[in-house]
Amino acid sequence: MSALPPPVIEMAGARKTYRSGQIEFEALSGIDLSVTEGEYVAIVGPSGSGKSTLMNILGCLDVLTSGSYRLGGEDVERLSEVALARVRNRQIGFVFQQFHLLPSLSALRNVELPMVYGRVEKTERRERAAAALERVGLSDRLNNRPGELSGGQQQRVAVARALAGDPTMILADEPTGNLDSASTDDVLGLFDELHAAGRTIVLITHEHDVARRARRMVTVRDGLIVSDGATQEAAA
Structure with a gap:
């Protein structure tokens, strides 16, 4: 009997409360979530559901008020700001709605940039950036600007x-x-390819048509997970 892949994300009793003067708002109300290595999970919910707060926690851009979050086996809540920055740089690959590309830099230089901050040696980071662009089908666009x-x-x-x-x-x-x-189809097709190659992907969206392209859909409403199951794509 083969062992299950190790969990990448382990979240238990996750709560996040924001305070403004005497007013408190609980954005997350006790979430339990586990994502294993190689899973392709979509977290979906309407505006105000708590999914953006959950994304910020998962991306180590914010911290919990209570509960626990382990990323790759590491207890995120115990990390210093310096250690959190290192985790964001090395363990999490961010893809945002706004592309956040620097218009003055080529595609190759834009891909290299996080590795500059991570102090990766120049030759290595250039090779890794070129390989990554080839992986996404842009080997002929290395020198193009955004x-x-x-x-x-x-x-x-x-x-x-x-x-x-x-x-x-x-x-x-x-x-x-x-x-x-x-x-949209082009980018989601790329995520399909990356998942098939064993990448762990967590996709945050308010669009159910986009979420259904994942293999598992977690629906968030009012700071709680209200459903969690395989998508039709996974069943196909």
Whole structure:
């Protein structure tokens, strides 16, 4: 009997409360979530459901008020700000709705940038950036700047940037929000390929059509998980 893949995400009793003067708002109300290595999970919910707060916690951009969160076996709540920054740089590959590409830099240089901050040696980071761009089908666009690329191609550069550091997971926040339908299919097809290759992907979206492309859908409402199960894509 084969062993189950290790969990990448382990979250138990996760609560997040925001305070403004005498007013308190509980954005997360006690969430338990586990994602194993190689899973492709979509977290879906309407505006105000808590999914953006959950994304910030998963991405180590915010911390819990109570409960626990372990990423790759490491207790995130115990990490210093310096250690959290290191986790964000090395363990999480971010893909955002806004591509966050620097317009003055080529695709290759944009992909290299996080590795510059991670102090990866120049030759290695250039090789890794070129390999990541080849992986997303842009080996012929290394020297193009973002303004010379379509929206779908810019998002592929952003995915390559996320991949180049060989992260524990890819965390994609509304990655198709600024794309037309053809580019959306293009990017979601790329996520399918990455999942098939064994990547762990967590996709945050408010669009159920996008969420159904994942293999598991977690629905959040009022700070709670209200459903969690395989998608039709997984059953196909």
